[in-house]
Amino acid sequence: MTTLTHDAPMPAAATSRLGAGLTFALVSALSFGLSGALARGLLDTGWSPGATVLIRVAIAAAVVLPLGLLSLRGRWALLRRNTGLVVTYGVLAVAGAQFCYFSAVQYMQVGPALLIEYTAPAAVVVWLWLRHGQRPGAVTLLGAGLAAAGLVLVLDVASGADISLPGVAWGLGAMVGAATYFVISADEDNGLPPFALAAGGLVVGSLVLGTLGLVGLMPMTAGTAPASYAVGEVAWWVPVLLLGLVTAGLSYTSGIAAGRRLGSRLASFVALTEVLAAVVFAWLLLDELPRAVQLVGGVLVLAGVVVVKLGESRTVRPEPVVT
Template sequence: MSDVTQHLSRPLAITILVSAACLFAANHVAARVAFDDGTGVLLAILTRGSIAFLMMVSLVIAQRHRLAIPPGKRRWQLMLGVMIAGQSLCLYSAVARIPVAVALLLVNTWPILYALLTWVLGGRRPTVRLTAIMVVILIGLIMVLDLGTWLSDPTAMGPDWLPGVVLAEAAALFFAVAIWVTENRLSRLPGAVRSVFTMMTVLALMATGGLLGILPGGLDLPQSQSGWVALASLAALYGTASTVLFVLVPRLNMTRNAPVMNLEPVASLLFGFVILGQVLAPVQLVGGAVVLGGIVWLSLMRKA
């Protein structure tokens, strides 16, 4: 059977990708609810990671893969796990400080960092078109971050604004490095096996950080029923979305349909407004549209 006949119909594939993007967005909104109720960031990552780990192990068993990393790939697999742990920690820490949509827009700039990283490590130099896209996205980010207001009166944006922005961009950098390692050093490793070991590393690092008290309050429990519900929800939402994507990616024709996943910040904006009451200024909304347009443009160009 050819690859074309194995693909799901485009309407169904897009529906699945839209659903996954909404599940990921809802996961971040649930995380913010949990953090506002006193839940520790490390606890949230451990809860989410445990569910995802169990689902990935089930996939490995179902697909009868051998749980082993070739000797020459072990350091790269460890590095991948460390990068995903850093990305998870920084992203959730950013979500706890700034509007969810702003955090996700910043994190979704990882393709720019990936292109620059690839160039620095001896890969292809960014083209004029790619440079133009980067400039467009950066202009949009300036609008999203409302830097004019922040520069004129930093207190107007709140004390956590700058740390939140830095953490979100750090998450983008961690993810860019993780993608580079995956595509350039671990591409031949079965995805399910790679995911299991990655999640094992994340869980081990988060548990160690919690036990050593590296992040004060990292393992704090929710203070009310709503916090517990949010904690359970973020784990279920993330685990479901990641597992569905992992199982169905070969049939979703990602070469053509991947840009649909950029709906996540838009969905987070809607969920953030309805559930959290987070509202962005008009200039930030316009900037968000510019950033998303640039990211979709970049995605389409990379797949060309």
């Protein structure tokens, strides 16, 4: 059980845990935010979303798997007990979220596509409220409202901007996967080390995507043409390696570490900074310059994250018991 404190300051250990969690969350958000711009360079040369996400997830799985096995320390029973959880994580949080997001990027700009995916924090709040009775406080709801208003401005709906319905549909699919990612990543009760959960999910995601490709349900098209960005052309393998090592391997492991320290609700709102990172990377790599109203929206998103943090800091999370 958690202890609600409204006046007493947070213990030093809790403060340290919060600081580490915020650092991991920001690393995860920044690295995830790079994925859309990098993938767009490959998609424009003829790569299909399926091939792009498969190679990205497979490279990450190959890198993280040895670390996951080491973190288990021979506790195979722990992995067997959590088979269903790992499969769900791999199917929805890894394969589903990434494939839907890259599919959305085919129909719309990176920033708006990611924005739709990151309605996930609202879904997390509702899930925790309905499933676990964790009713959000007034401060948390205020922060959520600010973030939601900022996201609307980033999407720039009011200006009548052209919005692709297929892109929106794919983005909503990515939202379901992202919400699953935040909820499962924050679950400490399963006992799985972060590296083990990340490795298992990435392996399952690779197998699912590979199977869909083999049976023809997901087109797999790739090539060796150079990828073109605002900074110039680069060999195809450069964005491929960055997608696998940075935007998947680093992102998933640091994201799980953040969720364990912050909880799914706060971690999901801090992860909204990924939207801002994606907009910046899209500007630098794709010349997709955000409008002034989108920049104002970004400021509101950050303000919302800060307010949510203030609301969540009233809840002191107990330190995990080391066995």
